[in-house]
Amino acid sequence: MDYGEAQKPELKKDHAIIRIRRIGICGTDLHAFEGTQPFFSYPRVLGHELSGELAEADGAPGFEIGEHVTFIPYFNCGHCIACRMGKPNCCAKIAVCGVHIDGGMVEYLRVPSYSLVHGEGLSFDALALVEPLAIGAHGVRRAGIRPGEFVAVIGAGPIGLGIMEFARISGAQVIAVDINEKRLEFCRDKIKVAHTINASAENVEAALSTITNGDFPTVVIDATGSQRAINDGFRYLGHGGRYVLVGLQKGDIVVSHPEFHKREATLMSSRNATRQDFEHVIRSMKDGRIDPTNYITHRVDFEEVKEEFASWLDPKNGVIKAIVSL
Numbered sequence: 017m018d019y020g021e022a023q024k025p026e027l028k029k030d031h032a033i034i035r036i037r038r039i040g041i042c043g044t045d046l047h048a049f050e051g052t053q054p055f056f057s058y059p060r061v062l063g064h065e066l067s068g069e070l071a072e073a074d075g076a077p078g079f080e081i082g083e084h085v086t087f088i089p090y091f092n093c094g095h096c097i098a099c100r101m102g103k104p105n106c107c108a109k110i111a112v113c114g115v116h117i118d119g120g121m122v123e124y125l126r127v128p129s130y131s132l133v134h135g136e137g138l139s140f141d142a143l144a145l146v147e148p149l150a151i152g153a154h155g156v157r158r159a160g161i162r163p164g165e166f167v168a169v170i171g172a173g174p175i176g177l178g179i180m181e182f183a184r185i186s187g188a189q190v191i192a193v194d195i196n197e198k199r200l201e202f203c204r205d206k207i208k209v210a211h212t213i214n215a216s217a218e219n220v221e222a223a224l225s226t227i228t229n230g231d232f233p234t235v236v237i238d239a240t241g242s243q244r245a246i247n248d249g250f251r252y253l254g255h256g257g258r259y260v261l262v263g264l265q266k267g268d269i270v271v272s273h274p275e276f277h278k279r280e281a282t283l284m285s286s287r288n289a290t291r292q293d294f295e296h297v298i299r300s301m302k303d304g305r306i307d308p309t310n311y312i313t314h315r316v317d318f319e320e321v322k323e324e325f326a327s328w329l330d331p332k333n334g335v336i337k338a339i340v341s342l
């Protein structure tokens with residue numbers, strides 16, 4: 017296939033065409049570009065954090081042409097056991113737009129109409145951030161947080177930051193753990209996290225014990241995708257606690273069974289997000305509990321992507337979220 021010049025897609029039954037206006041760049045895109053992302057085949061048009069104007073639509077009741085929209089980029093089969101259980105986010109035949117199939121780094125993108133999400137008056141910038149934040153909202157929903165609980169979030173990248181925000185909204189006492197002091201500073205200053213632990217400078221277990229008066233957090237959520245960090249996370253969990261893996265890595269997880277057992281711990285993964293999570297994010301933005309502009313550290317026009325893209329891989333540049341406008 018020739019990727020030199022994209023053609024405007026034709027409208028199909030039960031599909032919509034979005035004129036893309038913002039593209040958020042995430043770790044998945046950067047790792048795919050580097051060639052280090054699992055489950056990728058090439059060539060591939062990236063882009064799954066998107067917002068734009070509805071250009072054409074079929075089978076999209078309630079949507080108007082010209083309306084500002086985002087969409088849920090996890091296309092599902094509608095028939096498998098997960099879909100039948102109302103969990104299209106982990107469909108057995110899932111096709112994630114920009115991962116398994118070509119994505120939204122284009123001017124016009126065709127998507128299934130069922131995936132459309134109303135923009136509800138939010139800006140294109142905000143709408144492009146709904147998807148990455150929904151990943152965090154889903155992880156928090158999986159954890160079933162009760163108000164007042166201590167929740168340790170390991171990894172303060174864009175996904176981890178979203179997890180911290182939704183944990184806070186659920187009434188948790190959030191503890192951020194990372195090895196990057198700048199990221200921890202961001203947690204304290206921008207998203208009002210009361211407790212931060214620098215894992216490269218402090219003993220994490222001792223610090224967690226102090227913060228929680230010896231109880232340890234009853235929810236630990238991993239957003240690192242680091243095998244070592246994930247294995248370490250089991251030891252941070254309080255008795256009766258839940259451990260949620262949002263980050264993904266390629267290796268095996270090693271657990272001490274007696275340590276796991278004595279806690280009666282629950283281990284779960286969290287994959288993608290559902291419409292309920294997207295709507296929760298949009299509501300939280302609308303009522304000001306989340307300020308999406310906090311996340312945007314880099315901004316370029318579509319024509320500049322080619323030159324700038326590689327630089328976003330360099331941790332020195334402090335990228336939290338790069339946004340492409342077109």
Ligand SMILES: [Zn+2]
Nearest residue numbers: 042044065148
């Ligand atoms: Zn993403």
Ligand SMILES: [Zn+2]
Nearest residue numbers: 093096099107
């Ligand atoms: Zn399915």
